[in-house]
Amino acid sequence: MAAMGEGTTLFTGSGRLAVAQPHAAAAPATISPWGLLVGDGRIVWVGEPGDVPSEPDASEVVDLGSALVTPGLLDAHTHPLYAGDRSDEAASRLAGEPYTGGGILRTVVATRAAADDELVALARSRLIAELAAGTTAVECKSGYGLSTDEEVRALRLISRAADGLPIRVIRTFLGAHAVPAEAGSAREYAALVAEEMIPAVASEGLAEFCDVFCDRGFFSLEDAETVLGAARRAGLQLRMHADQLARTGAAELAVRLGVTSADHLEQLDGAGVAALAGSETVATLLPAPALVMRDHLPPARALLDAGVTVALASDANAGTFGGWGQMPLVIGLGATVLGMTVDESLIAATVGGAASLGLSLERGRFAPGLVADLVAWDAHHEGAFALQLGAVRPKRIWVGGREVELET
Numbered sequence: 352m353a354a355m356g357e358g359t360t361l362f363t364g365s366g367r368l369a370v371a372q373p374h375a376a377a378a379p380a381t382i383s384p385w386g387l388l389v390g391d392g393r394i395v396w397v398g399e400p401g402d403v404p405s406e407p408d409a410s411e412v413v414d415l416g417s418a419l420v421t422p423g424l425l426d427a428h429t430h431p432l433y434a435g436d437r438s439d440e441a442a443s444r445l446a447g448e449p450y451t452g453g454g455i456l457r458t459v460v461a462t463r464a465a466a467d468d469e470l471v472a473l474a475r476s477r478l479i480a481e482l483a484a485g486t487t488a489v490e491c492k493s494g495y496g497l498s499t500d501e502e503v504r505a506l507r508l509i510s511r512a513a514d515g516l517p518i519r520v521i522r523t524f525l526g527a528h529a530v531p532a533e534a535g536s537a538r539e540y541a542a543l544v545a546e547e548m549i550p551a552v553a554s555e556g557l558a559e560f561c562d563v564f565c566d567r568g569f570f571s572l573e574d575a576e577t578v579l580g581a582a583r584r585a586g587l588q589l590r591m592h593a594d595q596l597a598r599t600g601a602a603e604l605a606v607r608l609g610v611t612s613a614d615h616l617e618q619l620d621g622a623g624v625a626a627l628a629g630s631e632t633v634a635t636l637l638p639a640p641a642l643v644m645r646d647h648l649p650p651a652r653a654l655l656d657a658g659v660t661v662a663l664a665s666d667a668n669a670g671t672f673g674g675w676g677q678m679p680l681v682i683g684l685g686a687t688v689l690g691m692t693v694d695e696s697l698i699a700a701t702v703g704g705a706a707s708l709g710l711s712l713e714r715g716r717f718a719p720g721l722v723a724d725l726v727a728w729d730a731h732h733e734g735a736f737a738l739q740l741g742a743v744r745p746k747r748i749w750v751g752g753r754e755v756e757l758e759t
């Protein structure tokens with residue numbers, strides 16, 4: 352991180368500033384030309400340059416010229432703490448072998464065998480890749496440990512991996528990611544997660560969220576409720592892997608439990624869309640693994656038309672999408688394969704991601720009071736995310752008003 356002025360900074364540009372307000376807001380989606388005043392790491396004012404508050408007393412002025420500028424992206428679903436390589440499994444699956452999820456246990460074996468320092472180095476390089484691609488807040492799940500000691504270790508190592516990096520990390524405990532080989536049954540293991548792991552995680556303050564893989568062959572609706580009920584009592588926020596492999600009714604459970612976000616939803620049907628439409632639960636959609644797995648794509652258009660808050664995230668992980676730092680691609684996929692407009696995709700990766708992580712009052716938009724995370728892209732229009740499909744890169748990034756030194 353380069354040290355910049357501690358006082359007030361006036362950012363200006365002749366290009367497009369994507370303020371990323373939700374569509375329902377009265378404010379325009381973009382301002383051009385634009386000005387943005389930052390003080391103490393927070394946005395003080397945003398608008399047209401002629402309207403800049405008199406005597407802004409900016410100790411520094413940064414002119415970003417014609418570059419497209421957006422809020423920092425939020426990646427609301429990742430699994431960064433693992434060792435091993437499952438590229439061979441992806442190749443086999445694409446050659447016709449069905450996905451059983453058994454591959455998670457391969458990663459568990461490799462991760463348990465890896466030393467702390469190795470896991471920290473791997474996770475840190477993944478977080479740096481995320482940041483370098485314009486993601487300034489990222490959710491990080493455990494879930495390749497599957498025992499109390501290993502899950503606690505994973506969450507501690509996520510914090511170590513993020514130490515000193517200018518990226519906001521939200522930690523999620525995903526002990527119920529798969530049933531470990533040594534467990535008697537999913538039900539028995541869910542009880543262990545609820546009774547032993549969650550109290551251990553919560554007492555050490557190791558996570559903000561608890562997640563569960565509620566799907567065919569993993570955890571039933573009843574198991575998921577056991578886990579999430581215990582998590583709520585322990586003071587954790589809730590999220591779910593829901594309706595990815597089969598339409599189990601996980602989306603309705605997510606709504607009934609009031610979880611912050613239901614993720615995946617590849618198999619969601621009209622009834623599931625209607626259930627989410629009447630709720631506060633965010634639908635976090637993950638087009639990249641759906642493509643890698645040649646799975647159904649989630650019904651993004653129907654969710655948006657029903658008024659559901661939609662987030663886009665990468666789901667970077669060990670076995671179904673291995674791309675780190677790919678949120679620009681994910682925005683492009685939202686607009687090309689999910690039937691969203693480019694504006695909707697960009698909003699889903701900013702405002703939507705913030706809602707998915709409970710950070711709506713902190714990040715995701717250019718509005719007074721929010722943290723000043725800005726990305727100036729090597730593009731002039733947000734349509735580049737679709738046109739260049741993964742090739743748009745940041746030129747300069749600020750987190751909390753401080754410029755991030757990008758490695759070249």
Ligand SMILES: [Zn+2]
Pocket residue numbers: 428430592666668
């Ligand atoms: Zn996942």
